[in-house]
Amino acid sequence: MAYKKPSQKFSGKIREVTVGSGLKLGGESVLPFYKFDGDTGAKPAVGMEIWDVFPESWPQSLKDIFGPYADDPVKWAKFCVEKYNPDFICIKFEGANPEGDDRSPEDCARIAERLAGEVPVPLVIAGCDSDEKNAKVFTKVAEALPDKNYVFLSAIEANYKEIGAACGMAYGNIVSAESSVDLNLAKQLNILITQLGVKPEKMVMNPGCAAVGYGFEYVVTTMDRIKLAALDQNDSTLQMPIISPVSFETWKAKEAIATEEDMPEWGGQEERGIAMEVSTAAGVLAAGSNAVILRHPKSVEVIRKFIDELL
Amino acid sequence: MMGEMNMALNGMEIYKMLPKKNCKECGFPTCLAFAMKLAQGGTQAEKCPYMSDEAKGKLAEATAPPMRTVTFGAGERTYSLGGETVLFRHEKTFVNRPRFAVMFDDAENADEVAKKINHINSVNYTRISEEMYVEIAAFRCSSQDKQKFISLIKKVTSECKKVVPMIISEDPDIASAAAEEFAALGPIIYGANEQNCEAMVGIAKKHNLLLGVKAENQAKLYDTVQKIQNMGYKELLLDAGGRSLKNAFDDAVNIRRTALLSKDRTFGYPTVTFVCDMAQDKMMEVAMATLFVEKYASIIVLSDMDYSMALPLFALRQNIYTDPQRPMRIEQGIYKIGQADESSPLLVTVDFALTYFIVSGEVERSKVPSWILIPDAGGYSVLTAWASGKLNAKSIAKAIKDFEVEGKLKTRELIIPGKVAVLKSDIEDELPGWKVIVGTREAASLPAFLKDYRQKSAS
Numbered sequence: 085m086a087y088k089k090p091s092q093k094f095s096g097k098i099r100e101v102t103v104g105s106g107l108k109l110g111g112e113s114v115l116p117f118y119k120f121d122g123d124t125g126a127k128p129a130v131g132m133e134i135w136d137v138f139p140e141s142w143p144q145s146l147k148d149i150f151g152p153y154a155d156d157p158v159k160w161a162k163f164c165v166e167k168y169n170p171d172f173i174c175i176k177f178e179g180a181n182p183e184g185d186d187r188s189p190e191d192c193a194r195i196a197e198r199l200a201g202e203v204p205v206p207l208v209i210a211g212c213d214s215d216e217k218n219a220k221v222f223t224k225v226a227e228a229l230p231d232k233n234y235v236f237l238s239a240i241e242a243n244y245k246e247i248g249a250a251c252g253m254a255y256g257n258i259v260s261a262e263s264s265v266d267l268n269l270a271k272q273l274n275i276l277i278t279q280l281g282v283k284p285e286k287m288v289m290n291p292g293c294a295a296v297g298y299g300f301e302y303v304v305t306t307m308d309r310i311k312l313a314a315l316d317q318n319d320s321t322l323q324m325p326i327i328s329p330v331s332f333e334t335w336k337a338k339e340a341i342a343t344e345e346d347m348p349e350w351g352g353q354e355e356r357g358i359a360m361e362v363s364t365a366a367g368v369l370a371a372g373s374n375a376v377i378l379r380h381p382k383s384v385e386v387i388r389k390f391i392d393e394l395l
Numbered sequence: 396m397m398g399e400m401n402m403a404l405n406g407m408e409i410y411k412m413l414p415k416k417n418c419k420e421c422g423f424p425t426c427l428a429f430a431m432k433l434a435q436g437g438t439q440a441e442k443c444p445y446m447s448d449e450a451k452g453k454l455a456e457a458t459a460p461p462m463r464t465v466t467f468g469a470g471e472r473t474y475s476l477g478g479e480t481v482l483f484r485h486e487k488t489f490v491n492r493p494r495f496a497v498m499f500d501d502a503e504n505a506d507e508v509a510k511k512i513n514h515i516n517s518v519n520y521t522r523i524s525e526e527m528y529v530e531i532a533a534f535r536c537s538s539q540d541k542q543k544f545i546s547l548i549k550k551v552t553s554e555c556k557k558v559v560p561m562i563i564s565e566d567p568d569i570a571s572a573a574a575e576e577f578a579a580l581g582p583i584i585y586g587a588n589e590q591n592c593e594a595m596v597g598i599a600k601k602h603n604l605l606l607g608v609k610a611e612n613q614a615k616l617y618d619t620v621q622k623i624q625n626m627g628y629k630e631l632l633l634d635a636g637g638r639s640l641k642n643a644f645d646d647a648v649n650i651r652r653t654a655l656l657s658k659d660r661t662f663g664y665p666t667v668t669f670v671c672d673m674a675q676d677k678m679m680e681v682a683m684a685t686l687f688v689e690k691y692a693s694i695i696v697l698s699d700m701d702y703s704m705a706l707p708l709f710a711l712r713q714n715i716y717t718d719p720q721r722p723m724r725i726e727q728g729i730y731k732i733g734q735a736d737e738s739s740p741l742l743v744t745v746d747f748a749l750t751y752f753i754v755s756g757e758v759e760r761s762k763v764p765s766w767i768l769i770p771d772a773g774g775y776s777v778l779t780a781w782a783s784g785k786l787n788a789k790s791i792a793k794a795i796k797d798f799e800v801e802g803k804l805k806t807r808e809l810i811i812p813g814k815v816a817v818l819k820s821d822i823e824d825e826l827p828g829w830k831v832i833v834g835t836r837e838a839a840s841l842p843a844f845l846k847d848y849r850q851k852s853a854s
């Protein structure tokens with residue numbers, strides 16, 4: 085008997101969503117990186133995270149790299165784009181946190197406007213720990229930057245109405261729907277947001293992210309199930325591209341933040357942080373993520389090469 | 396459509412092999428009824444005393460699992476590979492975790508060898524009750540010098556007590572000498588190919604060893620495996636030769652799919668992947684190994700394994716190979732975070748491992764040495780445990796008593812998760828002399844909370 089190579093053909097397809105003016109996400113009709121089965125769609129995108137405030141809580145190795153630029157988000161973003169060439173910049177408005185600097189939504193909008201004017205790649209706008217504040221910040225930022233196709237990360241069950249109405253409908257940007265590692269919750273939120281009137285091609289989703297070792301199996305399994313439902317069962321409510329904020333999770337894991345003094349046997353802290361970020365990013369990409377957000381330049385370099393070698 | 400256990404024989408095909416006596420001794424009214432049930436896996440072939448040996452053999456073959464479980468190693472270091480029945484863990488569960496190997500080459504300089512030995516011996520720790528260490532040392536014979544090769548294996552296996560050797564050579568003479576020398580360790584012999592397979596199978600058979608089979612591509616590998624199966628050997632580990640990430644991924648996915656989707660047992664064996672030959676850089680090895688832990692390698696050979704590689708890779712493997720039906724629980728007890736002493740803060744959370752890891756990570760980040768009490772909470776997250784009645788004043792009070800907290804600590808304040816603030820007065824009723832402090836709703840806010848709490852307690 086001779087070898088017959090198997091293949092899995094699906095009727096469904098992940099929707100292609102355009103971020104900014106030309107960054108495409110999704111469009112695949114096969115499982116992640118299954119080039120041997122058919123069309124893998126747009127190449128997964130790699131973005132870099134910056135903050136609106138100086139990232140005091142980041143490990144020293146990251147502050148050594150970004151510190152000289154981090155007093156101004158525009159300077160910081162330009163440094164990243166010129167030096168590391170990411171597909172997009174994710175500006176996280178950490179300073180908007182009411183328990184911290186409590187930056188006003190108007191102020192955030194001014195920063196986003198400056199970034200939009202001076203940074204040549206699309207923006208992903210992320211919020212702080214307060215869902216209530218995020219709705220206000222996102223509304224103002226979307227208003228200041230209408231029809232830019234920027235991604236707002238994220239709308240959750242508690243604030244999707246405001247964010248969906250402002251970002252997705254009134255001001256023509258892209259809404260990211262965030263749920264926590266459960267296919268049914270992801271599906272439900274996608275349906276609620278589309279029922280508001282947001283067009284599916286103006287949506288992406290974050291069905292939950294965790295660092296490897298921290299319940300990462302839930303992330304992988306949720307993404308496996310979403311991609312199978314989208315492709316195999318042609319479930320259009322789950323055909324949005326997936327964006328994973330990898331760096332938000334990995335740089336708070338103890339493997340990344342324990343200093344060499346804390347854990348002498350573990351060796352260099354910087355390498356541990358990069359390895360956690362690289363492994364988590366490769367792990368979500370292998371499970372179907374269409375875009376990852378990273379912090380460390382080395383992670384950006386490795387993950388980009390990893391994607392290129394697979395496609 | 397995916398992963399269902401579809402038997403190779405249907406009821407009618409089985410019926411044709413039965414004696415058709417309709418004697419009911421199997422417990423079924425007719426041979427046909429028995430055959431139908433057997434086809435669904437609802438009974439065993441042995442129940443019919445009149446079936447011919449030939450028919451029994453055919454049935455055993457048809458009902459065998461699609462992917463073989465093979466073993467390597469010896470004694471307490473015996474490991475199983477393969478035996479998977481699904482392509483995605485949510486369909487059932489993955490069973491035999493991949494094992495990590497570090498590659499040694501007998502042309503390598505002594506410093507390099509010493510560095511790897513040192514890493515293998517230092518990377519050994521426990522994470523959620525699983526001991527983590529490198530299970531395999533792979534040895535490549537580049538020198539073609541038998542003595543040099545054997546002395547390297549001797550050096551490494553005597554200095555790294557836990558590793559099982561994987562002997563890599565396509566020269567049967569060298570492979571045989573090494574197999575002879577290290578047979579007691581249950582090594583893997585890797586290097587059977589189209590030309591040498593007869594001799595290599597002979598070596599593997601003699602010592603009953605797992606045999607690595609290599610070919611240029613999937614089609615050639617398929618032919619070689621058939622040839623080896625015809626020699627009656629089935630303890631195999633496959634390598635379809637891909638040495639670019641793209642080809643190696645193609646191999647891993649399609650060998651596994653051939654076994655589980657096409658139900659073709661020629662590829663019903665575990666695979667090995669040589670990440671060490673594909674990546675030039677340590678972080679790229681981490682990325683590639685991550686991919687292969689998820690899909691679908693059973694032995695992943697790396698060029699080295701230091702803590703920066705081990706921490707994510709072992710943790711990932713532990714996650715992916717957790718049975719999805721069972722919530723991951725950590726042991727109940729009282730855990731010390733940092734240099735906590737008898738007056739340090741005491742927090743309580745649940746025994747759901749994910750929650751515990753997040754909470755303990757944040758407590759560590761706060762740099763406030765603390766204690767974390769884990770009661771019996773059914774293995775659920777805080778809200779679910781509370782909603783299902785598993786986390787309540789009684790279970791918390793019981794943990795305080797069971798783990799003799801009052802004897803160990805001076806503090807009489809207990810910090811509870813903000814999400815279950817309603818439990819405060821109930822707990823205070825159950826624990827006379829204790830004061831309950833309502834903590835934060837999210838673990839991420841714990842560092843600020845604990846710093847604040849410590850300051851207040853000090854003043």
Ligand code: SF4
Binds near residue numbers: 416418423429442
């Ligand atoms: S025991 Fe065998 S022969 Fe008798 S009825 Fe059952 S299947 Fe038929």
